[in-house]
Amino acid sequence: MSDGFLPRWSLKTEGVVMPDERLPTGQMVVVGLQHVVAMFGATVLAPILMGFDPNVSILFSGIATLIFFLVVGGRVPSYLGSSFAFIGPVLVATGASVGSPNPNIPLALGGIIAAGALYFLIGLVVQLAGHRWIERLMPPVVTGAIVAAIGLVLAPIAINSASGVTPDNQNGSDFARWIALATVVAVGLVAVYAPGMWRRLPVLVGGALGYLIYFICANVLGLGQPIDFAKIGAADWFGLPSFQSPVFDMRAISLIAPVAVILVAENLGHIKAIGAMTGRNLDPYLGRAFMGDGVATMLSGAAGGTGMTTYAENMGVMAVTRIYSTLVFLIAAAFALLLGLSPKFGAFIGTIPGPVLGGLSIVVFGLIAATAGRIWVENRVDFSNPRNLITVAVALVLGAGNFKLNVAGFTLDGIGTATFGAIILYHLLSMAPGMTDRTETVH
Secondary structure, eight states: OOSSSSOOOEEOOSSOBOTTEEOOHHHHHHHHHHHHHHHHHHHHHHHHHHTOOHHHHHHHHHHHHHHHHHHTTTOSOOOEEEOGGGHHHHHHHHTOOTTSOOTTHHHHHHHHHHHHHHHHHHHHHHHHHOSHHHHHHSOHHHHHHHHHHHHHHHHHHHHHHHTTOBTTBTTOOHHHHHHHHHHHHHHHHHHHHOOGGGGGOHHHHHHHHHHHHHHIIIIITOSSOOOOOHHHHHSOSSOOOOOOOOOOOHHHHHHHTTHHHHHHHHHHHHHHHHHHHHTOOOGGGHHHHHHHHHHHHHHHHHHTOOOEEEOHHHHHHHHHHOBOOTHHHHHHHHHHHHHHTOHHHHHHHTTSOHHHHHHHHHHHHHHHHHHHHHHHHHTTOOTTSHHHHHHHHHHHHHHHTTOOEEETTEEEOHHHHHHHHHHHHHHHHTTSTTOOOSSOOOO
């Protein structure tokens, strides 16, 4: 790579395209569109589940990606989108119901900004002191436990949404449950049987199929509440989304700020994976990557958007296409900015039925939990070691039971207690003689 602030991207017309290389312009645009499609489902779903405006989150996913690109000097290929790690703490802090308009978004925004600030400070320390300490603090057994806890603490949220549970209908409905299950099956069929690139977009395509099934059952057959398309026709093609200002409340901050630790673990794993795919050592950019993500999260939270994180979905696109050019993500970011400035697009997203979102939530939250297994297997975590076994066991139950703890006036929910519990318990048990793990490696 170039020694300048940004690489000098050289033209490449075939084979593997490295981060400091580029394709002809037309091909770059097509690949950029693929990345937009890949990030779209999750980046839209997360704000909907939290009751945020998806247009704001789409807009800031583009802005966040541009910020990340500049902070890492165009060296690390990544797209930033809405983080699912914020869903549980945000819903608890705001008292909102999943998939419903959130009346207390400003409270959540203050917490998101605090998380971004903490994330930035961790990145600054990593940049100044080196990255090895963060790997020792959160080895794969701990990272996997945290990731699994995130998925488990979100499970009741997914089930309530899939069941059609609302404040006015605590029992839900069988119609909602069947639609949710149909959506789950659709996502699975797309992931396994769809041709080509469609197989890489199971949430997006499966969600579209679930939407179609709901439309037929409700709007055509009259089996449920029909979808109302009136707002789409009334919305403008272009315009600013609904920005909001943050409110800083210590209770909300105490619930949401600890998510920064989870984002660190997530970003660490992503950069390690990209380094493995490209055959390049990206560890020197870890601190800058954390800082870039932290700044992006603070800026997003300051205007009404969700917290941001690097996206595994886009890593999947890179793995399939073997195109790692960082310039591609500038193009993807530009497309996201255009989508975020379209109220008509936001109005369409608002028509997605709750049971369809519930079905998607079951899959997405389940995949988050299942990712833990991949982390443990790929890093050969030794579960015959009681330290590892107990650390994971405790973290899973703290997350699944949404164990809350008040510490010096701060309240940690299940994700927070599982995160800090796993870190503290792992290192406490590591003090015992004979607890050295022979097989566990870092990310």
